[in-house]
Amino acid sequence: MSVLSFTPHVHVRVNPILTPKPKPKPKLNKLRISSLQTFATPPPQPFFSDPFVLQLADSLPSSSQPLPLQKLRDFSSQTLLSTPWPSRDTQFPNLIFIDGFLKELVLNLSNLPDGVYLGSLLRASDRIMERVSKFIGDFKWGDLFWSINGMGAPDLGVIYVPAGCKVEIPIYLRYFSVEGGNEGSKKLPISNPRVFVLVEEGGEVGIVEEFVGKEGNACYWANPVLEVVIGGGGKVRHSYVQSQSLRAAHIKWTTVRQVNSCYCSWYCC
Structure with missing residues (x-):
């Protein structure tokens, strides 16, 4: 069983220009989605709200796999982008x-x-x-x-x-x-x-x-x-x-x- 480790990094970028520029969308280098399948239920739309999830996704392998495994990876890629990291928020019941x-x-x-x-x-x-x-x-x-x-x-x-x-x-x-x-x-x-x-x-x-x-x-x-x-x-x-x-x-x-x-x-x- 392989062990996957990653260390979160938080970068703060100061833009000297007063006019704000739109933030670029994060690059998902290794989270490629090849030959997307047609799903009965449309996958959730990504909102890129959790940097730790994105960093984890970027560290996952993306090599070509047999169709059943590739289908699993494709759908998981879509849902991963719209799922935040779990929290121990004490506001929950x-x-x-x-x-x-x-x-x-x-x-x-x-x-x-x-x-x-x-x-x-x-x-x-x-x-x-x-x-x-x-x-x-x-x-x-x-x-x-x-x-x-x-x-x-x-x-x-x-x-x-x-x-x-x-x-x-x-x-x-x-x-x-x-x-x-x-x-x-x-x-x-x-x-x-x-x-x-x-x-x-x-x-x-x-x-x-x-x-x-x-x-x-x-x-x-x-x-x-x-x-x-x-x-x-x-x-x-x-x-x-x-x-x-x-x-x-x-x-x-x-x-x-x-x-x-x-x-x-x-x-x-």
């Missing part, structure tokens, strides 16, 4: 777990559209409780770690998106592991955070999960589960960030089910 326990602190709910719920299952309205209860607990293909999480989860975080609702900003799920044993000790605290996501028909949401461990070489076991149910025409974008102790055990279940369709599951350890 956050749901926070500490050692598996869902905390009262849920930030910036005002940024969510009407009807969207982000919080504890125990504090959900009767309407949302009724909707999510139809799907919770009926997954039949979980393994030992899935069941351990189900037995040990102290609460359930819930993300609910009503039909036709599009959540434009991502929702962050932050998991903090605070308890931990020292190296050589027999202490291995376990946490079982669990989140259930229900996106009704035609709804859309982006979810970022971030796992942060105790500083140093603490020993602990994080055993989280994310369960997603999507109605017809719904969309869920999912990203994952893991930053934990090197001596920690991290076992992760992510399962996605489309209503009236099959299950798709990801298991990470």
Whole structure:
């Protein structure tokens, strides 16, 4: 696996001429797009807003490839130019777990559209409780770690998106592991955070999960589960960030089910 590294540079150019000149469009030397394909959905228009993305794009190889791979590169080239670098902006809605326990602190709910719920299952309205209860607990293909999480989860975080609702900003799920044993000790605290996501028909949401461990070489076991149910025409974008102790055990279940369709599951350890 090749490793790609790049160092961002910021240049400030002072123009002595008072009359401003239009800024030249950035040159994409290596990001050539050869024999563009015809797409059913027009690719997004580039707006060149992120210099780090452009620098990364310019460092990628551009040699000729077989048609399927070239088609993938062509379409990715278009979307890359209109996609900003991800951010840990604290203005995004956050749901926070500490050692598996869902905390009262849920930030910036005002940024969510009407009807969207982000919080504890125990504090959900009767309407949302009724909707999510139809799907919770009926997954039949979980393994030992899935069941351990189900037995040990102290609460359930819930993300609910009503039909036709599009959540434009991502929702962050932050998991903090605070308890931990020292190296050589027999202490291995376990946490079982669990989140259930229900996106009704035609709804859309982006979810970022971030796992942060105790500083140093603490020993602990994080055993989280994310369960997603999507109605017809719904969309869920999912990203994952893991930053934990090197001596920690991290076992992760992510399962996605489309209503009236099959299950798709990801298991990470």
